[in-house]
Amino acid sequence: MSKKKLLTVALSVFLTASALAGCSGGNNNAPSNSSTNTNAAGEQQEDTSPVTFTYFNFQSRGKDVMANETTIGKMLEDQTGVNFKLEYLVGDPDTKSGVMIASGDYPDVIAPEAEIDKFLDAGAFIELDELIEEHGPNIKRVYGPYFEKFRQPDGKLYHLPYSPNQGYIGDPNINQGAFWIQRSVLKEFGYPKITTVDEYFDLITQYKEKYPQVDGKATIGFNIFAPSDSFYTLTNIPMHLAGYPNDGGVIVDMDTLEAKVYAATDIEKRWIKKLSEVNDQGLFDPESFVMNKDQFMAKVTSGRVLGYFAYNWQIGEATNNLKAAGIDEKRYAPLPIVFEEGIKDQYVDPPAFVSNRGVGISVKAKDPVRIIKYFDNLLKEENQILVQWGVKDDTYSVDENGRFFLTEEQKLNRDDNDFKLKYGFQYFEYGWPRYGSNSILADGNSYGVGNQPEVANMGYTDGDRKIMEIYDANTFAGMFAEPDERPWFPAWSIQLGQGSPEQIFGQRSTDLSQKYLPRMILAKPGEVDGIWEEYVAEFNKLDKATYEATMTAEVKKRAEQ
Numbered sequence: 001m002s003k004k005k006l007l008t009v010a011l012s013v014f015l016t017a018s019a020l021a022g023c024s025g026g027n028n029n030a031p032s033n034s035s036t037n038t039n040a041a042g043e044q045q046e047d048t049s050p051v052t053f054t055y056f057n058f059q060s061r062g063k064d065v066m067a068n069e070t071t072i073g074k075m076l077e078d079q080t081g082v083n084f085k086l087e088y089l090v091g092d093p094d095t096k097s098g099v100m101i102a103s104g105d106y107p108d109v110i111a112p113e114a115e116i117d118k119f120l121d122a123g124a125f126i127e128l129d130e131l132i133e134e135h136g137p138n139i140k141r142v143y144g145p146y147f148e149k150f151r152q153p154d155g156k157l158y159h160l161p162y163s164p165n166q167g168y169i170g171d172p173n174i175n176q177g178a179f180w181i182q183r184s185v186l187k188e189f190g191y192p193k194i195t196t197v198d199e200y201f202d203l204i205t206q207y208k209e210k211y212p213q214v215d216g217k218a219t220i221g222f223n224i225f226a227p228s229d230s231f232y233t234l235t236n237i238p239m240h241l242a243g244y245p246n247d248g249g250v251i252v253d254m255d256t257l258e259a260k261v262y263a264a265t266d267i268e269k270r271w272i273k274k275l276s277e278v279n280d281q282g283l284f285d286p287e288s289f290v291m292n293k294d295q296f297m298a299k300v301t302s303g304r305v306l307g308y309f310a311y312n313w314q315i316g317e318a319t320n321n322l323k324a325a326g327i328d329e330k331r332y333a334p335l336p337i338v339f340e341e342g343i344k345d346q347y348v349d350p351p352a353f354v355s356n357r358g359v360g361i362s363v364k365a366k367d368p369v370r371i372i373k374y375f376d377n378l379l380k381e382e383n384q385i386l387v388q389w390g391v392k393d394d395t396y397s398v399d400e401n402g403r404f405f406l407t408e409e410q411k412l413n414r415d416d417n418d419f420k421l422k423y424g425f426q427y428f429e430y431g432w433p434r435y436g437s438n439s440i441l442a443d444g445n446s447y448g449v450g451n452q453p454e455v456a457n458m459g460y461t462d463g464d465r466k467i468m469e470i471y472d473a474n475t476f477a478g479m480f481a482e483p484d485e486r487p488w489f490p491a492w493s494i495q496l497g498q499g500s501p502e503q504i505f506g507q508r509s510t511d512l513s514q515k516y517l518p519r520m521i522l523a524k525p526g527e528v529d530g531i532w533e534e535y536v537a538e539f540n541k542l543d544k545a546t547y548e549a550t551m552t553a554e555v556k557k558r559a560e561q
Contacts, residue, residue: 048081051370054107055084056100057431058093058115062421070424072387079383082374084109086427093229100124106362109371111431116159116356121498125158125360131372132157138379139372142166142435148561150355153497159360160375161353165436168351169446172456172475175312177233177240178334178347182306183463187329191470195345197241197271200337201278204306208283214304221283225296225310228514234288235513237309238262238271243343245350245483248492249506250551254484257559259491259551263509264539269532270339275521276528289518297321303330320415328463336480350483351438354493359432375433381442384435387428388449395423396449404445405454414449488558491551505547512538 052066067073067084077083087107089096097115100106101122112119119125132139139160146164151157179200185207186192194200204221212219226234236246239262244251250259251267262268278284285299297318299305312319312334322331336345359375361368377383389396389404395413396404406414413419420426439447446452450459456475460468464476473479496503516535520528 046080046373047370048079050081050083051367052083052085053109053366053371054087055109055111056087056089056107057111058089058096058113059111059431060089061431062088062426064088065421065427067424067427070422070427072390072424072428075386076374076378076383076428080370080374080377082370104364106364108362108365109359110362111359113357116358116360117495117498117503119360120152120158120495124362126363126365126368127156127158128160128361128372129157131361131368135369135372136376138376139433142379142433146353146355149353149558150358152495159358160433161355161358162430162432162434163352163354163357163436165351165353165439166447167440168438169440169448169451170348170477171438171448171451172453172477173312173450174334174347174476174480175316175450176347176349177236177246177309177311178480179337180308180310180332180334182303182329183331183333183467184329185306186333186467191467193471194335195338196340197274197337200307200335201274201283204283205281207306214302217302217304220285220299220305221281222278222307222309223285223291223296223299223305224288224308225291225293225314226288227291228289230314231289231510231514233310233314234517235263235268235510238267240345240347241271241337241339241343242267243338243346245346245348245486245489246492247486247490249509250491250548252486252488252491252555254486257488257552257556259548259555261509261544261548263513264536272517272520272532273525273528276523276525279521280525284521286522300332301325303327308332317417323461324415328461331463333467334476334479345481346483348477348480348483350486350489352489353436354490356493356495379433379435384447385441387425387432387434388447390423390425402443402445403454404449404452406449406458411455411458487561488555491555494551494554494558496550501543501546502550505542505544508542509539509544512542 055067064085064087067086068077073084073086093113093115097112097118100110101118101124106124110119110124143160143164146161147157150159150161179197181200181204185203188207188210189203192199192203194203201222208219208221224234224237232248235249239246239251242251242262247259249261249263251262252259275284279286285305287295291299293315296310297315300308300315300318301321319332334347336347338345361371365371378387392398395410397407397410398404413423414425417426435447437448438451441447446455449455468474468476468478471479496506512535516531516538520531520535523531
């Protein structure tokens with residue numbers, strides 16, 4: 001550890017027991033300073049001397065960069081003296097996490113995403129409780145009500161999740177999953193109201209028969225963004241069609257709170273057989289299972305795809321590009337498709353706290369105290385406004401009533417990916433300690449820019465408003481049912497230890513899905529039942545009972561909390 005600087009040669013600053021108490025107990029890499037200086041008057045001052053830490057994010061949010069090369073990063077450095085070397089995933093996350101853990105060569109800060117259980121089990125993160133108690137008043141303000149939801153089995157905190165909501169405002173748009181349909185298809189048939197999966201594909205079939213090509217290339221009826229690392233996009237669909245939100249591999253009974261696996265059940269079979277029929281009719285894009293993100297987005301923006309299923313956060317850049325192109329008919333509308341009439345859709349997420357994603361300080365961190373103080377400073381409300389909205393009169397404006405809004409120029413900048421990278425929004429809006437996306441600021445404004453009604457309304461085109469008017473809604477979310485309250489949501493964030501029976505079940509069931517579902521979808525309809533029976537036989541060899549019992553227990557525990 002580096003010693004803190006002396007403000008004067010005559011004054012010596014000694015380490016105290018209280019400074020050591022702010023570090024992780026038993027951590028051999030505990031800092032040797034309290035991150036404060038004492039001035040000539042004997043007053044304690046924060047240490048803002050320059051220091052650079054390393055940060056690795058398992059998302060691919062942009063090119064590697066020094067944080068102070070962005071506007072936001074430089075402002076945060078000016079406040080704290082802390083800079084970060086920001087690095088992002090390139091390639092396979094499983095390989096990267098395996099190399100890190102095997103070598104023990106960790107950066108100072110890690111945002112592991114879906115690899116988090118591996119890092120926790122490897123002991124890669126320091127314990128945060130004492131650091132938070134001594135140096136984290138804002139961390140306690142934001143996370144305090146949620147602490148019990150992400151403590152590890154030993155009762156300690158090792159990471160800070162991304163989503164503790166401060167109040168709640170719903171998303172006016174659909175940024176989660178939906179069956180999307182090209183607006184030209186709706187227009188061609190007089191904007192019919194369609195709610196069932198059969199109606200959805202019947203409409204696409206009729207349109208493709210009338211327009212088999214687009215610009216000399218074959219029209220694509222339907223595709224899914226489901227390569228191996230996003231295969232859940234395919235496997236989640238039966239859950240949505242049956243009227244459940246995205247709880248991951250289970251559906252939860254609202255009365256009994258029992259969590260049941262739906263893979264290899266009639267719910268999944270109904271969807272897979274439907275998709276097999278769609279494929280047999282020449283509507284399904286078989287490249288859905290092998291396309292990378294760029295290839296998928298290129299197809300969506302080409303105008304050839306009539307419908308697709310994806311979570312909008314997966315491909316938001318493509319939808320923004322379509323909007324910028326100004327050809328409204330080639331854009332897509334989200335639809336709350338279900339298996340049959342009478343099923344209440346639940347595509348819109350209820351208020352949620354995702355406990356198994358977040359950021360941690362590694363055991364190799366050079367100065368955990370400076371890092372936790374940086375995190376705490378980041379959680380000041382003015383800095384949460386900074387990382388989401390930017391600077392007043394620069395990247396957002398405020399009206400006479402104190403309401404945040406964007407001018408036309410500011411809105412164009414927010415839609416420009418290069419601007420978001422340079423300013424720092426792309427780097428700082430996610431992957432750090434933060435408010436939940438549906439939070440409300442103390443002055444009543446929305447924390448998330450897109451959730452602010454003034455911004456949402458400004459972003460709607462005439463075509464958007466026409467769609468919403470026809471379907472009797474003021475927002476796109478208004479076309480969907482209100483979410484039911486689910487205090488455990490989302491169940492997919494329940495942490496399962498690496499190597500546990502539950503984790504092994506999850507991995508093996510995913511492996512079976514990836515092996516058998518594409519085979520069934522691409523097979524002749526008469527072959528599906530035989531492959532299905534083989535799939536179910538293999539699935540029934542897994543320890544589903546233990547998995548369901550654990551998930552049910554955790555769901556009930558969350559509901560009680």
